[in-house]
Amino acid sequence: MDRRPRNAVAGLLMLVLGVVVVALTQTNNPSSATFELTAGEKDGGDETPPMVRRDRNLDENEGTTAPTTATESSTTAPTTVTESSTTGPSQAPPTWSPTRYQGPNPCEGKRPDLPNALCFVEGIPQTGEQAPANVTEGYLGLRDTLGVVPVTVPFWQVASCPVGVYWKLGAEHYSYGEYDETGTGPMEDASSDDVRQGYQCQHYDASDPKFTTEFDWQHCDGMTVGQTYEIQWPHSAAGACGTIWQYQHPFLDGVFCRDSVLVDTAAELGVQAQVFTVVNDDSYYYHDLMRGMIVDEYSDRGTDVAMYTGSYTLGGGLDNTVCSQFTPLTWHVDRKCHLISASSMDKLCEDMKRQSDDFITGVALSPQSARELVSDNLAANNQVSGGAGTAIGK
Ligand SMILES: *[C@@H]1O[C@H](CO)[C@@H](O)[C@H](O)[C@H]1NC(C)=O
Numbered sequence: 001m002d003r004r005p006r007n008a009v010a011g012l013l014m015l016v017l018g019v020v021v022v023a024l025t026q027t028n029n030p031s032s033a034t035f036e037l038t039a040g041e042k043d044g045g046d047e048t049p050p051m052v053r054r055d056r057n058l059d060e061n062e063g064t065t066a067p068t069t070a071t072e073s074s075t076t077a078p079t080t081v082t083e084s085s086t087t088g089p090s091q092a093p094p095t096w097s098p099t100r101y102q103g104p105n106p107c108e109g110k111r112p113d114l115p116n117a118l119c120f121v122e123g124i125p126q127t128g129e130q131a132p133a134n135v136t137e138g139y140l141g142l143r144d145t146l147g148v149v150p151v152t153v154p155f156w157q158v159a160s161c162p163v164g165v166y167w168k169l170g171a172e173h174y175s176y177g178e179y180d181e182t183g184t185g186p187m188e189d190a191s192s193d194d195v196r197q198g199y200q201c202q203h204y205d206a207s208d209p210k211f212t213t214e215f216d217w218q219h220c221d222g223m224t225v226g227q228t229y230e231i232q233w234p235h236s237a238a239g240a241c242g243t244i245w246q247y248q249h250p251f252l253d254g255v256f257c258r259d260s261v262l263v264d265t266a267a268e269l270g271v272q273a274q275v276f277t278v279v280n281d282d283s284y285y286y287h288d289l290m291r292g293m294i295v296d297e298y299s300d301r302g303t304d305v306a307m308y309t310g311s312y313t314l315g316g317g318l319d320n321t322v323c324s325q326f327t328p329l330t331w332h333v334d335r336k337c338h339l340i341s342a343s344s345m346d347k348l349c350e351d352m353k354r355q356s357d358d359f360i361t362g363v364a365l366s367p368q369s370a371r372e373l374v375s376d377n378l379a380a381n382n383q384v385s386g387g388a389g390t391a392i393g394k
Helices: 004-025 051-063 070-086 251-255 342-353
Strands: 166-169 228-236 269-279 305-310 329-341 384-386
Touching: 228 251, 269 342, 329 342
Parallel strands: 269 329
Antiparallel strands: 166 228, 228 269, 305 329, 305 384
16 A cells, blocks of 8 residues: 555656656657557548539539629539538538648657556556546545646646547446436447447437438548547647647647646646537537537536546556556546537548648547446546536536
8 A cells, every 4th residue: 555655656757757758769659659549440431522513513614615794603603602511511522632731740759658557466556546437426436646636627727738639439437327327329339349339328319310310421430320429638738739730649649749848747637528429410510629628508518527537548458457557637527418410520520630640541530449437446536526617616
């Protein structure tokens, strides 16, 4: 037991040390991508612009001898706009292609190499507290964090910006009555060999077409209407905030982008998580899921938030035996499950493709594997409640 303090401090020191080492050596080693997104399938067809429509427009232009009047030349363009906008806000424009700047990426390879470790050896914890935890109000884990506390104000108030975005198949966290073992979806278990499904929400209704009508995905891969997903936005005070390199894939390059900034990881690193069931209904459209968790008092989004310290959960291979050494950092998890339109998710994937760092070839556009809920002895005893948008403390 008396090794806990040293382990917690050692873990934190290792993180800081990792940054220093990376800073000193400027390694750019792809094999160190311990926490890269797990590989998944990619159909590769989503980048093809809809040439048919474009060709027809060209033909129309060719058929016109000359733009004799302003009216004639202007009729072709508005027609196109109307046509494409009727199919939904996420419909790819006729000449879609990623507009990405590809100069030197200042965050490339900044992720420290911290391999996964055994959670315990002879009963002695080898890493700090882990995620995903039970976020039901009142839950406290058994892991004594020895004074480490979560950030209890929105991350932007501690100068942290989102540096990545990805989503888990099902909810990785557990919120009783919202996303738990009684939740349902189009499949009881959508897991594959590589991707484990977490919990589902209570919203799914097989008799309501908005949960069952297929959506014509243009940008995301492997998504299903009616299915629950947990979107996660890692934040960092050492990100390239406000630049074209803010969003990184793998996100750890963004977390550790700026050298010599991080001194207290629980205070400077965080992850927002929000759970959604995807519906084919544009009245649930939200245009900008890049920015982070939706926080809106009027629609009751991001207003009941569990805050605790834990680890990153991305990369696979993590369970209650194998733990992440990327800890402690603050989690802000919306306890409620919300509906989101499929078009919002597809817009998110389109926005991801437009980032300067390459989100396309890294298979960042499909659901990631959910880690199993961590056992009580891996979960922090410091969970508190608040609303992420207001300045906290319920
Ligand atoms: C989650 O926490 C709540 C509140 O402490 C508890 O009632 C429930 O049994 C826990 N569920 C799981 C799966 O740990």
